[in-house]
Amino acid sequence: xxxxxxxxxxxxxxxxxxxxxxxxxxxxxxxxxxxxxxxxxxxxxxxxxxxxxxxxxxxxxxxxxxxxxxxxxxxxxxxxxxxxxxxxxxxxxxxxxxxxxxxxxxxxxxxxxxxxxxxxxxxxxxxxxxxxxxxxxxxxxxxxxxxxxxxxxxxxxxxxxxxxxxxxxxxxxxxxxxxxxxxxxxxxxxxxxxxxxxxxxxxxxxxxxxxxxxxxxxxxxxxxxxxxxxxxxxxxxxxxxxxxxxxxxxxxxxxxxxxxxxxxxxxxxxxxxxxxxxxxxxxxxxxxxxxxxxxxxxxxxxxxxxxxxxxxxxxxxxxxxxxxxxxxxxxxxxxxxxxxxxxxxxxxxxxxxxxxxxxxxxxxxxxxxxxxxxxxxxxxxxxxxxxx
Amino acid sequence: xxxxxxxxxxxxxxxxxxxxxxxxxxxxxxxxxxxxxxxxxxxxxxxxxxxxxxxxxxxxxxxxxxxxxxxxxxxxxxxxxxxxxxxxxxxxxxxxxxxxxxxxxxxxxxxxxxxxxxxxxxxxxxxxxxxxxxxxxxxxxxxxxxxxxxxxxxxxxxxxxxxxxxxxxxxxxxxxxxxxxxxxxxxxxxxxxxxxxxxxxxxxxxxxxxxxxxxxxxxxxxxxxxxxxxxxxxxxxxxxxxxxxxxxxxxxxxxxxxxxxxxxxxxxxxxxxxxxxxxxxxxxxxxxxxxxxxxxxxxxxxxxxxxxxxxxxxxxxxxxxxxxxxxxxxxxxxxxxxxxxxxxxxxxxxxxxxxxxxxxxxxxxxxxxxxxxxxxxxxxxxxxxxxx
Numbered sequence: 001x002x003x004x005x006x007x008x009x010x011x012x013x014x015x016x017x018x019x020x021x022x023x024x025x026x027x028x029x030x031x032x033x034x035x036x037x038x039x040x041x042x043x044x045x046x047x048x049x050x051x052x053x054x055x056x057x058x059x060x061x062x063x064x065x066x067x068x069x070x071x072x073x074x075x076x077x078x079x080x081x082x083x084x085x086x087x088x089x090x091x092x093x094x095x096x097x098x099x100x101x102x103x104x105x106x107x108x109x110x111x112x113x114x115x116x117x118x119x120x121x122x123x124x125x126x127x128x129x130x131x132x133x134x135x136x137x138x139x140x141x142x143x144x145x146x147x148x149x150x151x152x153x154x155x156x157x158x159x160x161x162x163x164x165x166x167x168x169x170x171x172x173x174x175x176x177x178x179x180x181x182x183x184x185x186x187x188x189x190x191x192x193x194x195x196x197x198x199x200x201x202x203x204x205x206x207x208x209x210x211x212x213x214x215x216x217x218x219x220x221x222x223x224x225x226x227x228x229x230x231x232x233x234x235x236x237x238x239x240x241x242x243x244x245x246x247x248x249x250x251x252x253x254x255x256x257x258x259x260x261x262x263x264x265x266x267x268x269x270x271x272x273x274x275x276x277x278x279x280x281x282x283x284x285x286x287x288x289x290x291x292x293x294x295x296x297x298x299x300x301x302x303x304x305x306x307x308x309x310x311x312x313x314x315x316x317x318x319x320x321x322x323x324x325x326x327x328x329x330x331x332x333x334x335x336x337x338x339x340x341x342x343x344x345x346x347x348x349x350x351x352x353x354x355x356x357x358x359x360x361x362x363x364x365x366x367x368x369x370x371x372x373x374x375x376x377x378x379x380x381x382x383x384x385x386x387x388x
Numbered sequence: 389x390x391x392x393x394x395x396x397x398x399x400x401x402x403x404x405x406x407x408x409x410x411x412x413x414x415x416x417x418x419x420x421x422x423x424x425x426x427x428x429x430x431x432x433x434x435x436x437x438x439x440x441x442x443x444x445x446x447x448x449x450x451x452x453x454x455x456x457x458x459x460x461x462x463x464x465x466x467x468x469x470x471x472x473x474x475x476x477x478x479x480x481x482x483x484x485x486x487x488x489x490x491x492x493x494x495x496x497x498x499x500x501x502x503x504x505x506x507x508x509x510x511x512x513x514x515x516x517x518x519x520x521x522x523x524x525x526x527x528x529x530x531x532x533x534x535x536x537x538x539x540x541x542x543x544x545x546x547x548x549x550x551x552x553x554x555x556x557x558x559x560x561x562x563x564x565x566x567x568x569x570x571x572x573x574x575x576x577x578x579x580x581x582x583x584x585x586x587x588x589x590x591x592x593x594x595x596x597x598x599x600x601x602x603x604x605x606x607x608x609x610x611x612x613x614x615x616x617x618x619x620x621x622x623x624x625x626x627x628x629x630x631x632x633x634x635x636x637x638x639x640x641x642x643x644x645x646x647x648x649x650x651x652x653x654x655x656x657x658x659x660x661x662x663x664x665x666x667x668x669x670x671x672x673x674x675x676x677x678x679x680x681x682x683x684x685x686x687x688x689x690x691x692x693x694x695x696x697x698x699x700x701x702x703x704x705x706x707x708x709x710x711x712x713x714x715x716x717x718x719x720x721x722x723x724x725x726x727x728x729x730x731x732x733x734x735x736x737x738x739x740x741x742x743x744x745x746x747x748x749x750x751x752x753x754x755x756x757x758x759x760x761x762x763x764x765x766x767x768x769x770x771x772x773x774x775x776x
Contacts, residue, residue: 034733328763328766328767328770330759330762330763330766339749342730342744342745342746342747342748342749343747343748343749343767343772343775344748344749344751345422345748345749345750345751345763345767346750346751346752347751347752347756347759347760347762347763348752348753348756348759349751349752349753352740352751354742354749354751356730356744356749357730358730358746359730359731360730360731360732360733361727361730361731361732361733361742361744361749362733362734363732363733363734363735363737363740363742363751364734364735364736364737365736365737368735368736371718371735371736372735374718374735375716375718375733375735378716378718379716379731379733382716384731387731
């Protein structure tokens with residue numbers, strides 16, 4: 001039986017036409033070297049599906065939020081590549097951060113821009129570089145969060161855990177203890193019922209993660225936050241007054257010009273002021289962990305944060321594991337074999353990542369995926385900037 | 389104490405000025421793919437020392453045989469690359485085989501050419517693609533073989549085994565049972581005393597190889613043969629009459645024109661006739677195994693046939709194993725890490741070969757080095773000739 005979509009519900013419809021999405025695409029990092037480089041960070045890579053992760057993130061919104069209500073915030077030096085990765089998005093909807101200041105300033109920008117479009121706008125902040133196997137389920141959860149946040153309470157998405165992951169942060173909830181852990185046991189409507197957030201929990205030990213999994217009250221923090229523009233600005237004013245202060249020139253510009261401010265010559269100066277004076281802190285630490293009335297919508301959608309080469313193994317459909325590009329694999333198991341250039345011929349490998357690019361080749365056991373950074377650090381120390 | 393060189397002995401001097409060397413550089417093969425290709429076979433690769441193995445082979449003769457008495461026989465399609473690899477050699481000294489017919493025809497060509505220079509020439513046939521750590525010891529052994537063969541008996545070099553290799557052919561000897569196995573126990577003068585050959589032994593089992601090693605009577609067949617031109621031609625006439633027949637046009641041309649025949653327009657036709665009609669058989673099987681009076685000079689010179697990627701491990705001086713090219717290795721042991729193009733970054737690997745070229749990358753466990761051919765066969769079957 002087909003489930004009714006949230007958008008089809010009368011109460012939801014009036015909320016969803018006020019839903020704006022801001023995608024945080026400022027990430028940099030070394031975990032996907034040699035595919036990722038300073039000028040081509042993870043969100044611009046084509047890793048699992050067709051197209052860059054950022055484009056996958058926008059495609060996931062199709063039918064829920066039109067691109068006229070979607071914005072992308074990235075590093076200023078990545079503006080050109082980012083616009084090229086999402087050519088259907090109006091160029092003025094890709095906004096450059098003059099300096100990196102973690103994610104909290106982006107929340108300010110998002111609330112300000114959406115609020116300039118309409119005071120009762122609801123804003124969803126999404127990471128640009130995650131993978132979701134079931135976009136329809138993701139849209140349902142996002143819509144449910146939008147509806148839930150229309151009353152003024154900020155809402156986050158929490159992934160229903162499927163195994164005791166120790167590398168993620170968790171969100172402890174109350175109000176849905178009947179839903180016992182494991183995605184297979186959760187039906188979609190139960191998954192999308194908002195729960196109250198008790199607290200954020202840092203990366204747990206394996207034993208603790210196993211308790212979380214069986215307890216059914218803990219969800220993975222997916223870094224997705226939804227709230228009314230005015231509620232988000234109020235939360236910033238309360239918990240990060242320095243950011244509130246730093247955002248004033250931008251807010252003034254937007255209140256004077258409305259959405260046209262995105263094309264205004266004064267925009268870069270307002271953004272520079274905001275980022276230069278904003279504290280460098282995450283949305284989680286700076287705001288969400290301090291809220292008493294935060295809610296969370298459980299998400300069952302085959303979510304992954306695509307955190308390392310190893311994570312790609314979950315998406316492998318080849319006997320050899322995850323295989324992408326011009327790869328010839330013979331008697332390989334549990335491997336991640338990726339080529340973006342040279343023909344990669346692999347034989348007799350177990351649990352190994354091989355990533356071949358024209359100018360650099362990486363080979364390591366998958367259980368050491370996190371050590372890519374050691375190699376990148378050594379290349380940096382050796383002055384091999386052309387590879388970074 | 390410096391040992392007297394063989395060339396310094398009065399008896400040897402008159403022999404050595406009659407010594408000609410013919411290097412067999414017709415090899416093709418897949419064991420060093422992706423470094424080796426159809427148009428760049430192993431002997432043209434720079435694997436261990438500086439320069440191609442063929443150039444190393446010629447350099448090894450320095451001070452013993454001048455290039456005016458050195459010839460290289462290669463495949464006709466490799467003439468240009470081969471001449472480029474040994475630019476100091478007169479171009480006419482690089483002779484092309486019109487078709488591949490194993491090694492026996494090359495013995496006919498060698499004996500004919502050397503005999504045309506002088507009837508009492510002594511010819512040494514050498515493989516082009518071996519490695520020798522101690523060239524001086526190699527020269528002494530070759531000189532000893534030349535002196536030993538001046539009486540008319542053909543002489544081969546046999547490597548004193550250092551471990552129970554099962555991948556080589558062995559030569560059983562008599563006449564030096566006092567020399568007990570293991571190179572460390574053999575002094576150089578004893579090593580160079582010729583022994584009588586009892587028989588050739590095909591690749592042995594490990595148990596048999598261990599017996600050979602401890603018995604002290606078995607040597608590795610290094611594929612090096614030394615004999616007077618007239619003795620070699622007589623052996624061909626006796627054991628390979630079809631080759632004797634096929635070589636007549638070449639012999640006639642050489643006896644008419646002498647060494648100038650190398651520049652004669654009629655040379656290609658004479659070579660074509662020889663190779664078209666010659667039986668395709670090795671020097672070992674076609675001739676040497678049938679000789680009753682063959683002798684062998686033991687060789688202790690750090691010899692390797694460089695048979696696979698794995699064999700390079702013997703020449704590794706890096707913590708990671710054998711490392712060549714732009715390689716960054718972190719916590720790797722017992723590996724062969726070679727790049728001829730992309731930067732190769734390897735971490736946490738054990739006993740693995742990674743070979744990175746601009747257009748192809750190979751990764752396999754070293755104990756499966758022999759399986760490279762399976763990958764090459766699959767590439768061929770897939771129509772990927774550009775990589776072969």
